[in-house]
Amino acid sequence: MTQSQPVLEVKDLTTRFDTQDGVVHAVNGVSFDVNPGEFLGVVGESGSGKSVTMMSLLRLIPMPPGEIISGEARYDDQDLLQIDIEELRDIRGGKIGFIFQDPMTSLNPVLTVGYQIQESLRIHQELPTDLRQDRAVELLELVGIPSAKQRLKSFPHELSGGMRQRVMIAVALACSPKILIADEPTTALDVTIQAQIIELVKDLRERLGTAVIWITHDLGVVAGIADRVIVMYGGQIVEEAKVEDLYESPHHPYTIGLLGSIPRLDQKGSELISIAGAPPSLYSAPEACTFAPRCPWAFERCHQENPPLLQIGEGRRAACWWDIENERPRDVD
Amino acid sequence: MLTDSTKSGANSTPAAADPLVQVTGLKKHFPILGGLFRRQVGAVKAVDGVSFHIERGETLGLVGESGSGKSTIGRVMLQLDHATEGSVLFEGTELTDTRGEALRQIRPKMQMVFQDPHASLNPRMTVASIVGEPLREHRAGSREERKTRIDELLDLVGLEPGHANRYPHEFSGGQRQRIGIARAIALSPDFIVCDEPIAALDVSIQSQIVNLLEKLQDTLGLTYLFISHDLSMVRHIADRVAVMYLGRIMELSDVDELYTDPKHPYTKALLSAVPVPDPKIEAVRQRVILEGDIPSPANPPPGCPFNTRCPVAQERCELEVPAWRELSHGHWVACHFAE
Numbered sequence A: 001m002t003q004s005q006p007v008l009e010v011k012d013l014t015t016r017f018d019t020q021d022g023v024v025h026a027v028n029g030v031s032f033d034v035n036p037g038e039f040l041g042v043v044g045e046s047g048s049g050k051s052v053t054m055m056s057l058l059r060l061i062p063m064p065p066g067e068i069i070s071g072e073a074r075y076d077d078q079d080l081l082q083i084d085i086e087e088l089r090d091i092r093g094g095k096i097g098f099i100f101q102d103p104m105t106s107l108n109p110v111l112t113v114g115y116q117i118q119e120s121l122r123i124h125q126e127l128p129t130d131l132r133q134d135r136a137v138e139l140l141e142l143v144g145i146p147s148a149k150q151r152l153k154s155f156p157h158e159l160s161g162g163m164r165q166r167v168m169i170a171v172a173l174a175c176s177p178k179i180l181i182a183d184e185p186t187t188a189l190d191v192t193i194q195a196q197i198i199e200l201v202k203d204l205r206e207r208l209g210t211a212v213i214w215i216t217h218d219l220g221v222v223a224g225i226a227d228r229v230i231v232m233y234g235g236q237i238v239e240e241a242k243v244e245d246l247y248e249s250p251h252h253p254y255t256i257g258l259l260g261s262i263p264r265l266d267q268k269g270s271e272l273i274s275i276a277g278a279p280p281s282l283y284s285a286p287e288a289c290t291f292a293p294r295c296p297w298a299f300e301r302c303h304q305e306n307p308p309l310l311q312i313g314e315g316r317r318a319a320c321w322w323d324i325e326n327e328r329p330r331d332v333d
Numbered sequence B: 001m002l003t004d005s006t007k008s009g010a011n012s013t014p015a016a017a018d019p020l021v022q023v024t025g026l027k028k029h030f031p032i033l034g035g036l037f038r039r040q041v042g043a044v045k046a047v048d049g050v051s052f053h054i055e056r057g058e059t060l061g062l063v064g065e066s067g068s069g070k071s072t073i074g075r076v077m078l079q080l081d082h083a084t085e086g087s088v089l090f091e092g093t094e095l096t097d098t099r100g101e102a103l104r105q106i107r108p109k110m111q112m113v114f115q116d117p118h119a120s121l122n123p124r125m126t127v128a129s130i131v132g133e134p135l136r137e138h139r140a141g142s143r144e145e146r147k148t149r150i151d152e153l154l155d156l157v158g159l160e161p162g163h164a165n166r167y168p169h170e171f172s173g174g175q176r177q178r179i180g181i182a183r184a185i186a187l188s189p190d191f192i193v194c195d196e197p198i199a200a201l202d203v204s205i206q207s208q209i210v211n212l213l214e215k216l217q218d219t220l221g222l223t224y225l226f227i228s229h230d231l232s233m234v235r236h237i238a239d240r241v242a243v244m245y246l247g248r249i250m251e252l253s254d255v256d257e258l259y260t261d262p263k264h265p266y267t268k269a270l271l272s273a274v275p276v277p278d279p280k281i282e283a284v285r286q287r288v289i290l291e292g293d294i295p296s297p298a299n300p301p302p303g304c305p306f307n308t309r310c311p312v313a314q315e316r317c318e319l320e321v322p323a324w325r326e327l328s329h330g331h332w333v334a335c336h337f338a339e
């Protein structure tokens, strides 16, 4: 990868929810970069903080109960967490397109597809009305919707799941964003439709040069599309690596466990090696390694200190006190 | 001259010497009511003529995209829904015309594990009463014996005796699924329909539950129908696999043969669409990307149900339902051109 300036730099992001049952420590000190045109995969099980991380960047979490406690999100020399809301609105759906699962930010059921795409164009770009319509048709064609012109008049419920997801992508891409954030965009879809959408996004990204952040719990999906991968667990990033490195030699015990526990389509597996136990409760701030109770390599330090995300090689980071490669505790303070 | 091969399709039956379950020409159509008088104006052909058997002690995987009729097959097999047509033989007994007390006698032998462990467990009942419910219902043993049996069941599924007096909400998704499994095996069934038993669980928990199901199969000699849309997991757990599309089985064979040498164009496309967690393989994989969406089962296309999306369809496919043919021993397929 070329050494260019990242399009997005996130530093030490911490988000909590103050709920009736207590404070949920949803995201704890998350830092990562996104390079121009890069495809970044974000994997992790449900509740690991993937969505809250990305929604926090755009300040789309409900506040209250949510609160962004600390952090920085640098985009184009501005901190998205500090700039005033008017400026942020310009960026949301403009320079940063997004597809969240959250119905609040999804398609509006009572407005036509055409209206929703043109609305996005109206807010973010100064185009005369007739050109807006042309652009909307162009966008629907771009995402592979047949008879695009007629489709402008369709309501979301008149479309299949796959077609709706294509429309969401068209809306997100309407203003030629620098970054597209897609939160589990294929999770609800059947596998043959998922394959269509993945093919589409791969193709679009090549043609448009948009950086993509793709959130999923499916390690298979990420393997086929990402350049780099971030693995989240318990509201933290536990590992980060280039996609080939991550799958060839995972360094964090959680990643190792996850890859060992999934069966493969292309191999007749033996017994699945499952990770014992369950994901951590988020009702307290992490004071030790959140994976320690489930980790086969855990030793004393793991139960006492929360490991930071350590640089462990070129383009590789892992939050773990144990040095898997050399089979000894990591030599850090 | 083209002939209608539907009939032969529904009747040719892959039979085993002594199957535990034999399903033949099974149909389930749900009426669509409409108009002023709520008359039947159509039918959702959820299951539209399927035949297969399940051998004792094996796991038959049933895969296919959502709405293809997998759950309906499971429900009709267990008589939770009436068949519209066709036969379900369980240990030689015809279930589709068994009713009342006779059916009640057979029920303990056939159980179901559901997808959603939240929805299928009564939140106001303790774990002990949930697991013990089938025992009480079928008056199995004395109070004391039932209590012992409940402890034994909890142990079998990897729960602690101390869990007995707790409520479902105190458990994680994976543990709730264990409770559901304990209830399903309470009456020592022969046959369990597992309907997407891991779909609602986290990745790291899925393998725990699958390992448990495999262990129980070994120790208790269970036979499974394992319904899932997760083709990778089905490869892992199943002995044979049936692939459904729009209410019909498109292909059925031994698991390894199905995954390494699929014969039906739909199976080929389905398998090629599943991502593999290996970037090197993904980088060079050739995909068959199917166009369009699955048609509605209320209005399936004539001829081969797959013809609207099939990459190799010919004119014949729109006119003639492909016969259900045995290509090689135990490898069945419904496609005019499969060879």
Ligand SMILES: Nc1ncnc2c1ncn2[C@@H]1O[C@H](COP(=O)(O)OP(=O)(O)O)[C@@H](O)[C@H]1O
Pocket: A017, A019, A024, A025, A026, A044, A045, A046, A047, A048, A049, A050, A051, A052, A053, A062, A065, A066, A282
């Ligand atoms: N609005 C909210 N109120 C309270 N807790 C929330 C809210 N949104 C998310 N959370 C909690 O934050 C944690 C992280 O959630 P999320 O980022 O959605 O996980 P993921 O996307 O990885 O599945 C979870 O424990 C979730 O319950």
Ligand SMILES: Nc1ncnc2c1ncn2[C@@H]1O[C@H](COP(=O)(O)OP(=O)(O)O)[C@@H](O)[C@H]1O
Pocket: B030, B044, B045, B046, B064, B065, B066, B067, B068, B069, B070, B071, B072, B073, B297
């Ligand atoms: N009780 C019902 N009434 C009407 N239609 C139904 C009913 N149950 C299922 N269906 C329809 O039958 C088809 C098959 O459903 P199902 O067996 O649940 O599929 P799968 O389990 O493969 O997703 C679907 O189109 C579904 O909407």
Ligand code: SF4
Pocket: B264, B265, B266, B304, B305, B306, B307, B308, B310, B311, B312, B313, B314, B317, B322, B334, B335, B336, B337, B338
């Ligand atoms: S019968 Fe025709 S349409 Fe159906 S799968 Fe075979 S080739 Fe395709």
Ligand SMILES: [Mg+2]
Pocket: A050, A051, A052, A183
């Ligand atoms: Mg999420």
Ligand SMILES: [Mg+2]
Pocket: B070, B071, B072, B196
């Ligand atoms: Mg189902």
